[in-house]
Amino acid sequence: FRGVAGASNGMDRVQGDHMGMLATVINGLALQSALEDAGLPTRLQTAIKINEVAEPFIRRKAMRHLEKGRVVIFGGGTGNPYFTTDSAAVLRAIEIEADVILKGTRVDGIYTADPEKDK
Numbered sequence: 001f002r003g004v005a006g007a008s009n010g011m012d013r014v015q016g017d018h019m020g021m022l023a024t025v026i027n028g029l030a031l032q033s034a035l036e037d038a039g040l041p042t043r044l045q046t047a048i049k050i051n052e053v054a055e056p057f058i059r060r061k062a063m064r065h066l067e068k069g070r071v072v073i074f075g076g077g078t079g080n081p082y083f084t085t086d087s088a089a090v091l092r093a094i095e096i097e098a099d100v101i102l103k104g105t106r107v108d109g110i111y112t113a114d115p116e117k118d119k
Contacts, residue, residue, distance in 0.1 A: 017081035021048055024085055028075035029053060035071055042071045047079030047088065059095050066096065 025046050032042045043065045044054040054075065055061065062072045077088040086103070093101050107115055 014081040017077075020085070021075075021077045021079070024077055025050060025054065025075040028073045031073055035073075040071050041069065042073060044073045044075060046074070046076035048076040050076075057092075062092075062096055072096070 025044075025048070028044045028046070032044050035042050043062075045057040045062055046054045047057050049056055057074065057076075057079075062074075065072050074088065074092045077083060077085050078091060089101055089103065092098075111118075
């Protein structure tokens with residue numbers, strides 16, 4: 001769900017963005033389940049507090065998980081409306097000193113080129 005899409009249909013933009021943040025947490029839980037089924041230890045951290053299903057984002061804790069070989073999944077965007085999930089991905093990547101960001105949007109697989117441009 002994209003808050004900006006909801007706003008174009010008359011929904012309050014901030015409420016729509018909050019719905020989008022929750023959707024990213026749901027996606028994070030699904031990714032966590034798939035990775036753990038493959039034998040990878042994971043932690044889900046979110047920018048919004050949902051203590052029953054994920055840890056709150058704490059940079060030092062995320063770094064410690066990475067040092068221990070865990071995959072850290074970030075959900076909830078930045079926790080602020082009006083910021084895209086792409087912004088959140090870049091922000092978290094900078095915070096944890098990531099070497100790469102992998103992004104999958106509107107695609108059904110892994111490609112060697114942009115599937116919208118190279119058909």
